[in-house]
Amino acid sequence: MDKVDGPKEPEEFPFVVPNSQMDQQQQYLRYMDERHEYRNRKIKTSHGQYVKVMVLFAILQIIGIAFFTKGFLLSRQVLQNRATCQEQQESETCERFSPFKKSVVLLIDALRFDFVIPVEGESADPYYHNNFPILYEQFVKHPRNSLLLKFIADPPTTTLQRLKGLTTGSLPTFVDAGSNFDGDTIEEDNWVSQLRDHGKNVAFVGDDTWTALFSPFLHSNMTYPYPSLNVWDLHTVDNGVIEHLFPMMHNRSHEWDVLIGHFLGVDHCGHRYGPRHYAMKQKLNQMNNLIDQVISLLDDDTLLVVFGDHGMDYTGNHGGESKDELEAALFMYSKRKNFGRLAEEYYDVAELGNNYRSVNQIDLVPTISLLMGLPIPYNNLGSPIEEAFIGPDGKDQHQLAKVNFLTCQQIHRYRQHSDQLSSDTFINSKFEELSEHWTHLQQGKKEQLDLIKFNQQCYDYQSLSLEKCKSLWATFDNISIAIGILLVTISLLLLIIYGKLVPLVVITQLNSQFIATSAAMTLVHSLLVISFTTIFKPENLNMLWSVLLGISLGIINGILAPIIDRYSVPWLLAQVRENLIQNGWTYLALAVVLMHSLIFTSNSFIIWEDKIVAFWLTSFGFCAFFKSFKHRNSYKQLLGAYHSIVFILLTRITSSIRFCREEQGSKCLSNFEVTWWSVGLIYVFALLLPKMIEKFFDITHSFHGAAPLWISTGLKSMMLLTGLMWTLEYIENSDYFNAQFQIPFEAFKATRLTIARIVMGISLIASNFGWFLGPLCIKIDLKSDTDSQQVLKTANIIGYGNVYGSAYFLFVINVLCAVLLVNKPLGIASLALLVNQILTLLELIDILNIRTNLISVVVMGLLAYLHFFTTGHQATLQAIHWDTGFIVTESIVFPFTHLCILMDTLGPFIIVCLCIALMCLWKIPPTSKAISLISKIVENSSTLLIYQSCLTLSTLIMTNHFRRHLMVWKIFAPRFMLNGIILITMNVILSLVTVGFATGRVIKRWNQVFGT
Template identity: 25%
Template sequence: MTLSLATRAFSLFVYLLLLDGVAIFFFTRGFLLTRSELSAFSNCSDVSGISSCSVKTFECLSQECKMNDNKEEKSASGPIIQKQDTPHMDEVADSGTASPSDHKVEKSNGQCWTRPTIKKAIVLIVDALRFDFVAHSRNFRGDPKPWMDKLPVLQRLVAEDNSTARIFKFLADPPTTTLQRLKGLTTGGLPTFIDIGHSFGAPAIVEDNLLLQLQRTGKRVVMMGDDTWLQLFPTQFSKAYPFPSFNVKDLHTVDDGVIRELFPALHRDDWDVLIGHFLGVDHVGHTFDVESPRMGEKLRQYNDVIERVVTLLRNMSEPGGLHEDTLLIVMGDHGQTLDGDHGGGTPEEVETALFALSMNRRSGGCLSKALVSSCDVEDPVIGCISSIPQLDFSATLATFLGVPFPFGSVGQVNAELFDLVARDPEPSPMDLPGDSDSSLCTLRMLERYKEILCINSWQVRRYFEAYTAVAITGLPKQDLERLETLYSTAHALHETHLCNGCHLSSVTDVEVEATITRRMIDEIKERVEAYRAYLSAAASLARSQWTQFGIEWMVIGLLLLPASIAVRAVALYRLAQNVQERWEVGLLPVKPLLVNSIGSSYPVVMLLVLHPLFHGTPFYSALMYIQKNVSSVILSVTIAASVVAYMTASPRSFSGKKFRFWTGGSRKSRKFPTVKQVDPRSVVAALFVILHALSLFSNSYIVAEGAVINFLMASSGMIYLRYAIKARSKIFQALCYLGFIWILPRVHSLALFKGLKAVEGSGFFSSALNSANSSKMLLLQLVLTITTVGFPLVALTWLIRWKLSKSQLSVGRLWRSVQTGTAVSYLLITVYWVMMDLSSSGLVSVPDVVMRFVRLDIPRTIYFITCAVISAATAREIHNWRVLGSKCTCAAELLLRSGTVIVAGFSGSLMILMGRRGPLMLMLVAVEVWCFLELQSLTSCGKSRELTSPDKGRKQPERIVPSFGPSADWGLIASQVFFSTGHSCDFNGLHFSAAFVGFDEFGFYQQGILLAVETFGASHMLPIFGLPILVLWGLRLTRSSARADDKDVVLQVTKGYLWFSLVQAIITTITTASVCIQRRHLMVWRIFAPKFVFDSVGLLLVDVLVILATSSFFFFSEQKQHSS
C-alpha cells in the first residue's frame, strides 16, 4: 500500500527525532561523563610507612629529644607519621561487603594521620549565603544595599580584641547547586557537570568522603536540616533530623526544625561533629529575590541564632568544659544572584562566606604572619579577608579532627584556618634559648604545618597515581611530569632541611642564635611554599582535566548531527519538486531505509561471532571494544546506514518504476527542473542564521546571546520596514514590530516587577504604599494589580477575538468553548494576583482558608481548563474523522483551528506559571507576532496566496526557499521570548519557584512538568503549534475549493516545520562542535556545557512537538481516503 504524503511527513519527523536523539546521546556519552570514582579508601595505617614526613630533627638531637616523646604525644597539633608512634589499628569488621556504609571501623584513639586540634566541630550551613551578606557594606561600592549588614554578630566577633574568629571568602566551583557543593565539600573533589542532573534526586555517595572517615574512626556525626544530606549519606549519621527541602515557598519549616533541635544538642555530649543546614535564605531568594524585605528578616533571624549559639558555647568553654576545644563554622554552600538563582559560575554564585570561631583561646595565631596570603578584601576594621577554595574544606577539617583525608581529595590544608585552631606546642629541643617568643611560635607552627602539607601532598600524589592507573585515558603525561617535578623539588627541600637541622644542637653562641632561627624560619617557609605550589598545581590540573572525555563517541555524535541537517535539506529539496510524484514518495523512501538499516547490522554481528579467529591480529582489540559496546555500535551503524540510504536513494527506488527520463531520452530531459529565482529575504535570513551560529564559538557571545538575538531581530525589522515603505503598505505594523523588539527584552527588568516571583506578591507594592493612608493604599494596590494583570488579559482577549472574528474559525461550539475556557482562566488569573497582592501588602486580612484556595485551587483549576480545552479539541477532530468522514472541514482550516485552540487554551496555564510578568509579556508577544504576520504579505513569493497553480499539469516556477525567511524569523522570535522571560542557557536561569505554583508538596514528575512548561512553553510549545498560522496566514478558506488543496497544505506546513527545525538543528550542531573544540577551555563547564545542554534539549523538544503537531495530518489524510 502506498503511503500518503501526510503519513510520510509524520514518519519523517519521527525519523529525525530518532536521528537527533541518537546523535545527542552519543555525544553526551563522550562529553558529559563523570570522572572515574575510585573504590579505594584512606586508612589510619596508610601513613605508617612514610616516615620521611616525620620530625627527624628530634631523632638526631641530644638524648633530651627522646625524653620529650611523651610531651610530643600530648601536643595539640602536628602529624603522627612515625612508625613507632602509629600502631596498626585493630579493625572490627561489621560486614564483608565493600560498600561505604559497611566499612570497617578503626580504633584511632582520637588520632590518626594528624593529632586532633579540636574535639568538636559545629558546622552551620546557610544555603545560598552571598558573600555580601557577611562582609560589611563599607567594603562594597555604592550605597549599602537592603540585604547588607544583617549579620553584625559575625563582624563584632572578628573585631574583638584577641579574637579567635575570622571571616573568609569561600569560593565554590560550578555547578553551584546544593547537591554538587555538598559532594565537593565532603569528598574534597570536583563534582563534574553531569551531576547537575541529580539535583532533584541525590544518589548516595559511594566514594571516600569526610563523613565516612569520621564514622570509621568512631566519630559521631549529628545532622539537622536539609534532607539532601540523608540522601547523600544514608548511613553515616549517628542521629539525623531531616526536613523536606524542595518546597521553595516554605521559608520556615527547615529553619525552625534546625533551631528546635540545635540548642538541646549543644548541651549534650553525644556527638563530635554537628551539622545544621538552614534553607530559608535560599527559599527567599527563589520565591522573592535578594532585595525582598523577607531576606532581611531571615538574615536577622540567623543573626539571633548565631549570637545565642556563641553565647552558649562561651559559657561552656571554660577549662574542662564541654566546648573547651570546639570549633564553630558558619558557611554557605554557594551564593545566589539578585534574582535568587544559582547553578552557574558567575561571581555572585560562586562567592560565598565562611566564618570560623575557635573556643580555644590559647591558639597560636603566629602562622599567618609568616606566610603570605591573598587579600581579597581589605576591611578597615577587621583587616584582610582572604579567600578559601571549597576544595580545601575536606582536607582542612579532617586535619582538625584527626581523621584521614578522603582518598579522592585534591585540596590542601588551609594555613589560616590551621593557625586559628592549632595551639602553640610545648618547647621542643629545637628551641634555642635566645629566641624570642614570637620567633619560637612561628618556627614551631611552621614546622608542624610543613609536616601536615607533606602528608597532604603525599595523599594527593597517591590519588593521582591511582586515578591514572585506573582511568582509560588518565591525565596528560606532560602535566603529570610537571606535578612530579614540583613534588620532587618540595620533598628534596624537606629532606635537606631535616638533615641540616641535625647540626644545630651544638650551637651555644647566643648572638648567633637569633640569626639561625630566622634562617630556619626562612628555610621552612621555602619548604612550605614548595608544597603549596605542588598542591595548587594539582588542584588546577584537577579543575582542567577532571572529566574523562570519550572522543570516539563525541565524534560519532558530531557526525550524526550534520547528517540530520543534510536529511532535512534533502527532504526540502525533494518537496520543492512536488509536482513529480516520485519526489513525494522520496520524502521518506521506506524500502531503502529498512533494507540498508537492517542489512548494516549483519557485518557487525558476524564480526562478533567470528572474533576468536582474529585473536593475535591487530584487529582483535578493536573487536573486543565492539563486543564491549555492541548495542551502541549496532545502533550507530544502523543509523548511519539509514542516513546514507536516504541521501543516495534514487527516484527509481522511490516508486519502483522505470521512469522514461531515467532510462532513456536526451540528457536535458534527465535533468531535474532547475529553480533560479531566489528570495532575497531568505538569503538575508540565512546570513543571520550563519552569524548567530558562528557567534556560539565565543563564550562572550554565548553570555550575551539574548542581545545577539535582539540585534538580529532589529536588523530583520529594518528590512521589513524598508519593504513596507517601498510598498507604501503596512508601515504602521513595521514600526510597531520594531518597537516591540526593543520593548520586550526590557519588560523583565521593569522596576514595577522588582522582587516579584512566580508565587507571591511583591515588596515593591509595600514600599510604594507606605506613604499613603489605608484607603488610598488599598485603591493604589488594586490599580497596580489591574494595570499589570487585568489590562493585559483584557487586551489579549480582545486581540484574539477581533482577529479571529474575520475568519470562519470563530464559529461553532468548539470555538465558543475555547473562548469560554480562556475567559474563565484569565479571570481566575486576575483574582489570583489581586488576592496575593492584598495578602502580601497587609492591607486586608485574608483568612487562611481563602488564601489556601487562592494559592492551590485556582492554579489547579487553570491547569484543568487547559487540559479540558485541548482534550475537547482533540476529541472533536477525532469525532469528525470517525463519524463525519468526508464532510469534515478542509486541511487548512483544521490546522489553523487546532493551532489556535492549543495556543489560546494553553496561554492561561503558561501565564500563571510565568508569574506577574506573564500577562503583560504574553500580550506584548501576541501583538509582536500579529505585526510580524501582517508583514509577511510584503515579502511573499507571489501576490496570490493560492497554494497550487491553476495549471496542475505543468511545473510552475517557484523559489528555492519559499518559506525559509519567515521560518527563520519565527525562530528568532521564539529565541527572543526565551531570553525576554528571564531565562538563559544556564541553570541559574531556571525559575524553580514556578514548579510550586498550585502545589505545596514536592513531587518529582509534577514539579518537573511545571518547570519544563514554564521554561520552554512560550519559546518552544507556542511557536511550534502556532507555525501553521504563519504558513497559512491570509489564506481565504472556502470549503468548495480548499478540500482539493489538502495535499498542498500538508506540503507547505511540512516545509515550514522542516525549515524551523533545520535552523534549530544548525544552532545545536554548531553549539556541539563549539563545546567539543572548547572542551579544555576555562569556561567549558561554566558557559559552553550549559549552552549545549539547553540547545540539545531544545532540539529534541522541537522534534517531539513537531510530531505532536503533525499528528493532525492523519485526520484529513484519512478523510481524503474516505472521500475518494
C-alpha cells in the same frame, strides 16, 4: 513512479447501470460514500506515514546530541581507594592533631560572604547587609577562639556538587550539575564515611541531599531529612533543623560525635525573591540568633563550623561562576583557644574589602579531618587552613609543617595512583615539575629546613597540584564527540533533502519506503555494531551506546537509500537552486541563518544574542514594509505597510523587557521583576489579548462558532485567574502589605495552588478534550429566495475562508493558557505580545506570498528566541526559574513540577512550533488536496528543524573547539546545552503534537464534516 500502498479507490461511478436493482440516485450516493471513506483512509495513511518519518528524524537527532553530550560533559576520574592512618606511616598520626572530640557543622545554604561582614555607606543594602553580625563580632572579640574567612567555591555552584567537594576535597565536574536533583550515594572517600569507619556517630538534620549522598554513614536514629527543592518554602527545612538541633545538643549530646545541620531558608529566599527582600532580612536575623544560641551551648571539646556552600547573584540564583556566586563564608569557633592569625591586616574588612583573606572550599576537607582525628580523604586536593594549625599565638610553624607534609603525602599518593596525573608532563613557569618538587619536599623534611620556607614549599606543591588537576580535571571522549557531530550533520543534510529538495509528491510516495527500510536497516546495523563491540570491546561503546549507534545508522540508510535509488547526487544538487532558492527573501533568510550560526564562534556575540535577534527581526520588518509597496493591489500595499510597522513596534516594545546576564555588566539594566505594575499588566493583557485575537479573526469573518467561547470567555478567564494568582503572590510578599496588614499566609497559599490547578486542568485537559471533538469557527447563514414558482434556500458559510486556521488556533490558545500560567508577570506580557506578533506575521506572509519561503520559518524561529530572552531567561544555569516548578504543587511531583519548569523555560519555542502549521492553514478555504496541505505543513516543520539544527550543529562544533577556553563552562557549554534541549523539544512538539495531533485532527475533522 510507485503508487502509495494503502486503500484501493472505488471504481468510477457508472452513470448507466444496466439491470440494476436500485435507482440511479441511491447508487450515486453509495458511490460518494465509498469515495469519501476512501479519501479519509488515504489521508489517514499518508498523515501517519509523515508522522513516523518525522519521529525517525527526531530519534536520529536525539541520539546525535546524546553522543556529543556523553563525550563532552566531563567525568572526573574517581579512585576508590580509602585513606587509612597506617598508610600515613605513623599510627598515631590521626590523633595527633585532633584537639576536639565533637563537632557541630552547620551549613547555611547560599550564605554569601558579604552577608556576614559589616558593610557601610551607600553600598550597604538594608535587606541583606549587617543582619548577620554575630560571626564577625565573635571573630573580632575572640580572635583566638574563632576564624572567619572568605570561602571560595568551585563552579558549578550547585548544592550537590558543593557537598561533594566539601566532603571529598575533590573538584566537581560540569556534568554533575545535571544530577543536582538525583544524587547517588558517594562511594568516593570522604570525611563523613571516615567518621563512620572510625566508630563515630554522625547525626544529621536538614536538606535531604545529605541522605541521598551519605545515608549509609549517618546514624539512622539521628537522621531527620527534609525535602530540599521547593524553593517557595522558606521555613519548613529551617524550622525542622531548629526543632531537632537544640534537643540533640541539650539532651542527646552523648549519642553523637558530629552533628550536621543544613539550613535552606536563605537559599530559597534568594531563589524566590532575590536578596533584596524583607524576607531575606528576616532569615538572616533568624540565623544570627540561632548561631548565638548554639555558641552558648558548646563545651570546650566541641568545634563549631558554620559555612555556606555557595553565594548567590543579584537575582538570588546560583549555578555559575560570578563573584557573588563563588564567595561564601566560613566560620570556625571553639571555647578553647585554638586559632591563630597570619597577620592582622589580612582580616581587616575596612581596609581590604573584597581582598579579605580567602581559602578554597576543598581546604575544609584536610582541615576538619585533621581536627577530628581522621585520615585525609584519598582524593583530596585541598590544603589545610593555616589559622587552624598555627597555634593561638600564630607562631607554631612546627605543627603547621607536620599537617602540611601529611597533606602533601596524601596528594602525592593520589597522583601516583591516578592514570591522568601519574604521567607528569605539566610544567609551570614559576615552579619545577611536580615530581621534582615532591623530591625537594622530601629532602627538605630530612634536612629540617627553615620551617617557614618548608611550609611555603608545601603550599606551593599543593597549589601546583590543584592547578594541574584543574587543567586536566576531566577527560573528553573525542570519539563520542565526533560521532555526535557527524550524526547531527547527517541529520541536517537529510532534513534539507527531505524537506526542500525532493518534490512533495515524491516524498508522499517514499514515506512508506523510508519507514520499512529504516526498520530493516536498524536491525542489521544494530547487530553489526553489537558484534563489533562484543569482539573488540572499545572503551567508547558499551551495549547501550552500540544499540543507539546501530539505530542511528539504520535510520540514515533507511532514509537515504530510497532517495539515492531514485535520484542521483548531481540531480539533488541541481534542486538546491530550483527548490531551495526562491527569491530575494530566501537569500535574506540564508544570511540570517548563517549569521546566527556564526555568533557561537564568539563569547561576546553569545552574551549579546538577545539584542542581535531583536535587530534581525526589526530588519525583517523594514524589508517587509518596503516589499509591501510592490504589491499590485493598493489596498494590500497599505495593509502590508501597516502590519510591517506594527511588527517593528511590537519587537521594540518586547525587547524593552530585559533580564541581563552577568557578563553584560553595566551596559544592561534588568527590569524583569515581580512588581505591582508588572502584575497589573496581566489584567491589561487579559482584556487586550482576546480583543486583539478577535480583530484578526474578524478579517476572515471567523469569529463565530466556538471562537467567542475560546477567546472572549476562555482565554480572558484563564488570564484573569492567572493575574489573581500573581496578585496574591505579590500581596503575600510585599513589604507594604505585611507592614499594614496581618496576611493569612496559609489561606493565600491554598488559594494560589487552587487557582493554578484549575487553570492548568482546564488548559491542558478540559479545553483540549473539547477541542478534540472538533469545534469550528463558522456560521451557517440560511437565505430564502422566492420566485414565481418555488422557494429556493441557499446556505452561506461565514468564515469559510479560514476554516483550518481558525479552528487550529483554538488549540494554540489551550497551550498558551498553560504556558502563561507558569510564567512570571513580565513573561506573560512578553508571550501576549508574541501571539500578536505571530498573527501579524501570518498576515504579512499572506500579503507577501511567502507561505513556504525559508524567511517565514526563520522569522518564526527568531521570534521564539526573542521571547525566550524577554520571558526572563538567558543561556545560563542560574537563569532557570526553578520556583515556577511549584506553581501547581507544594513539593516535587513528577511530572507536574518538571512540566512547569519546561513550559516556563521553553514556552516561546513551544508556541512557535505549534504556530508553524498556521503558515499553511491561515486564511485558506477548504481544499480537496488534503495530503498536499499536510505535506506543506511538514515542509515548514522540517524547515524549522533545519534552522535549529544549523544553530545546534554550530554550538556543538564551537563548544568542542573552545573546550579549553576560559569561558567554556560559563558561556559556550550552557549555550550548547540550551540548543540541544531546544532541538529535542522542537522534534517532539513538531512530530507528535503539531503534525501528529493538531494538524491531522483539524484537516480530518473538516473532511469528516463537509466531505471535501
